[in-house]
Amino acid sequence: MVHFRSIKELVERCEREQKPISEAMIEAEMAVSGRSREAIWNQMAQNLEVMEQAVKRGITEDIRSRSGLSGGAAKKVQEYLARGMFLSGHTVLDAVSKAMAVNEVNAAMGTIVATPTAGAAGVVPGTLFALSEKLEATREQQIRFLFTAGAIGYIIANNAFIAGATGGCQAEVGSATAMAAAAIVEMAGGTPRQSGEAVAIALKNLLGLVCDPVAGLVEAPCVKRNAMGAAVALVAADLALAGVTSVIPPDEVIEAMYRIGASMPRALKETALGGLAATPTGRALAAKIFGRPPAIEPQQTGD
């Protein structure tokens, strides 16, 4: 059986066969698609390339979205970092900035890679490129980061959901954060088991997060949710690397996420009918952007 259905199965296979999660994902992809390792590797390298460009644009250019709801936050944080006086940590804030960079580029109709969706596309590249600087990661390690993240997303997607419209933001930014946390652990030299713990710790802290985009646009609160997702991913990875474990195993956290998402009211699943979208300011912005009061129909689709 090439597929892995659960984090437990994945971790046990990696331990038995003495390989990292990224390698198990590459092998599964080869078996399922019938494509060569080289073809799969190169496709992922191309994704990495696009992510890198998006990060670069977001932290250097003056990005503005069509609606005016987002843009410029990533650059501001880089400038703040450069001034040298900040409270959390350099890698954390760099990851936060780079995650927002991708989302701001996305909102401004730039080119991005959906990871796992367009709305949550910042967390994985944000942490990847911030950490690459700190660890002086090679291109190979960066590509492996994406396979490891993909393996976790693949399990979550097949056992729960990855779109705000189906499971709330916990399914979108929550999944991206869990994916990033596992990949950070592997890049930093941790074990597959520690990656699994990082998944549990990261996802637990985003359980219940609703999807309530202002005016139905993938901007507010999405950009900052990606920022916090990046921070949570790094801290969750640090906890796992320190040897901290989750009381509830990762697969059960994913199952809990599924149950919470299934029982979440429709108003909080990307319909822009509840949460932040339904605040006075949220409604006023929607009216301004669309030139009339928002009678927004439910969107039944991914991000």
Added chain:
Amino acid sequence: MKYRSVFDIIGPIMIGPSSSHTAGAARIGRTARALFGREPKEVVITFYGSFAQTYRGHGTDVAIVGGILDFDTFDPRIPRALEIAAERGIRVVFRLSDEEAPHPNTARVHLRDGRGSLELVGISIGGGKIEIVELNGFALKLSGNHPALLVLHEDRYGMIAAVSNVLAKHAINIGHMEVSRRERGREALMVIETDQGIPGDAIQEIAAIPHVLAANYVQPV
């Protein structure tokens, strides 16, 4: 297993901001273009449901026109698609409808030039995936995930066998097939999704079958 590939999770590469409202819209436009077979002179697009309400914020308008200009979901020219269409002398009209639609994210695309016209209805079902649900008045279901052959033919016996014989001869496996007609005994449309790409000579052979009126081939977009 809903998701089979790591690239369903890490991917696709796309122009933002929304996989359903932007990437999906571009794919609907591009499928229309592929079926039309050339650049149109006139384009009329009708948005329904959520497409009608949020198209400006999501760039659904530029994305769908980008698709009609044959741009991929990740083509950086998408944000400028309306200007590019104007430069190329293509007249583009948008209409918003509050009519009931098959899906919240629905678009009707009408392409025209001096030689002919095409009208289709596409829906964006999530994560950038689309379906074409109507073509020139025929109800159908085309996912755009596989190569597909669309054969317009007279509604009479033996047509399905004749077409599938040609495919069998070229060792092409049919994944999904559907025939629809507007009226019995008039014209019918055969939609065949295949596992492999279809070579040009097979398409010509099918187009040459008696009572076949047209054969169109679309690759996954």
